[in-house]
Amino acid sequence: LGLGGAGNILVRQQDFLKALDEVSPSAGSNVQMLEALRPYGILPIGQRFDALLEAGDALVGQVKGGVQLSCLIEGERGVGKSANAATIPDNSNFNFIRVLTPDDIRSASEAEICELLLQVVKTAQSSSRSLIILDNLERFLRYAPAGPYFSNAVLQTLLSILQNTSSQSSSGMLLLATSSDIEAMQKLQIAHSMDMTLLVPTLTQQELGSL
Numbered sequence: 667l668g669l670g671g672a673g674n675i676l677v678r679q680q681d682f683l684k685a686l687d688e689v690s691p692s693a694g695s696n697v698q699m700l701e702a703l704r705p706y707g708i709l710p711i712g713q714r715f716d717a718l719l720e721a722g723d724a725l726v727g728q729v730k731g732g733v734q735l736s737c738l739i740e741g742e743r744g745v746g747k748s749a750n751a752a753t754i755p756d757n758s759n760f761n762f763i764r765v766l767t768p769d770d771i772r773s774a775s776e777a778e779i780c781e782l783l784l785q786v787v788k789t790a791q792s793s794s795r796s797l798i799i800l801d802n803l804e805r806f807l808r809y810a811p812a813g814p815y816f817s818n819a820v821l822q823t824l825l826s827i828l829q830n831t832s833s834q835s836s837s838g839m840l841l842l843a844t845s846s847d848i849e850a851m852q853k854l855q856i857a858h859s860m861d862m863t864l865l866v867p868t869l870t871q872q873e874l875g876s877l
Contacts, residue, residue: 722754741866
């Protein structure tokens, strides 16, 4: 700019709105990560799907009232657990959204996984209304059915987070976790520590025929 150039700059409303759209909230809202969990979108099929979303809406409604809740979304591999987890918060206006997937911990040690989980929860609780999604919980626990083997350090961290979630908090927080092994989650006391468990059912032949 030459001398006096700054005074000649004209900022229009559409420029301002575009800037707002390009800047993510400092608290960490991550809508792009939600979309990554449902790259092919989601098709509403049947009453069971409707009931699943209604249960999710009820959870979001309670969180808006300042309640902190956790929910395990379980089902067989490939039924759409991740996509459903990403769909539950649609149009809910969370101030903070954080999605954690196995890619985030690929080379992390058990101590680093524990630190990451604690830090994300701490940040979420500083927001008035927040959402955390832990996709594929077995991978965070380093769970292997042979033995079985799992990380006790990560397990105890998760149980502590779930047990310390307080409904009396002034901030609302929803923690969603997906799992393809409900038996393992029950044995490890994860399922029992969650406020709710939602089953994503396998489609019936009739439901498949309606696609």
